[in-house]
Amino acid sequence: MSDETERPGAAAWVPEYDDREQGAAPGGGAAPEGGAAPEGGAAPEGGAAPAGDAAPASAPASVAALRAAAPACRGCELQQHATQVVFSAGAQTATLMLVGEQPGDREDLEGRPFVGPAGRLLADAVTKAGIDRGALYVTNAVKHFRFEERGPRRIHKTPAVGHVVACHPWLEAEVDAIAPQVILCLGATAARSVLGRTASVTRERGQLLQAPDVAARLGRDVKVLLTTHPSAVLRLRGEPTFDDAFAALVADLRLAASHLR
Numbered sequence: 262m263s264d265e266t267e268r269p270g271a272a273a274w275v276p277e278y279d280d281r282e283q284g285a286a287p288g289g290g291a292a293p294e295g296g297a298a299p300e301g302g303a304a305p306e307g308g309a310a311p312a313g314d315a316a317p318a319s320a321p322a323s324v325a326a327l328r329a330a331a332p333a334c335r336g337c338e339l340q341q342h343a344t345q346v347v348f349s350a351g352a353q354t355a356t357l358m359l360v361g362e363q364p365g366d367r368e369d370l371e372g373r374p375f376v377g378p379a380g381r382l383l384a385d386a387v388t389k390a391g392i393d394r395g396a397l398y399v400t401n402a403v404k405h406f407r408f409e410e411r412g413p414r415r416i417h418k419t420p421a422v423g424h425v426v427a428c429h430p431w432l433e434a435e436v437d438a439i440a441p442q443v444i445l446c447l448g449a450t451a452a453r454s455v456l457g458r459t460a461s462v463t464r465e466r467g468q469l470l471q472a473p474d475v476a477a478r479l480g481r482d483v484k485v486l487l488t489t490h491p492s493a494v495l496r497l498r499g500e501p502t503f504d505d506a507f508a509a510l511v512a513d514l515r516l517a518a519s520h521l522r
């Protein structure tokens with residue numbers, strides 16, 4: 262989803278992840294014994310395991326451990342050009358997981374997801390939907406910014422399926438760690454990773470979607486829904502269709518929250 266129309270600057274709006282509460286090594290350092298990196302997730306260049314190949318862990322790694330391990334990931338080439346890995350925001354106790362596409366320019370610089378203009382729009386929509394930000398865990402299907410340079414500008418480039426597949430073990434491990442009640446996919450790339458198939462926002466938004474792999478991993482049903490990516494709404498700013506597109510995003514957030522127990 263293009264961030265070309267984004268303006269810089271939005272404060273973090275999902276409560277900062279507190280490693281101290283969640284058992285991370287002091288200083289955010291080493292992964293726990295056995296390694297927190299999901300199989301394939303921190304493989305040598307070109308050596309990522311295909312989606313679904315991650316070995317079932319005896320106990321899920323904590324988000325803190327995953328976060329600490331992620332900078333070592335060499336599962337694809339995106340890490341060579343990005344400033345840093347952008348992991349997630351939100352608490353391990355969150356019940357509603359929002360999955361985006363990939364960090365944008367701002368997120369790449371700050372190291373936090375959804376802190377650019379699309380994030381500000383998403384934050385506004387979450388507020389309008391009446392959702393408690395403390396209930397949210399926010400992450401991306403791909404954890405590095407993919408872009409092309411045009412002069413001094415870095416222009417967003419949609420991640421290829423290979424990037425989504427290479428990064429999938431991380432998302433899978435996050436789902437295991439959070440065990441959310443509801444996952445809301447923001448756009449088709451997120452849906453591709455969560456559902457393991459191509460999905461259409463136009464045709465499938467508002468429906469409860471089958472995610473058998475997720476259900477099998479968690480041993481229970483997880484409600485998965487799909488909505489438009491906030492960047493797509495952002496691009497309509499100034500157009501007559503903007504208000505309706507924003508209202509539809511708010512309605513989908515409300516629908517997702519209505520499935521929380």
Ligand code: URA
Pocket residue numbers: 262361362363364365368373374375376377379380401492
């Ligand atoms: N778009 C995304 O999908 N994720 C972010 O973190 C920022 C913009």
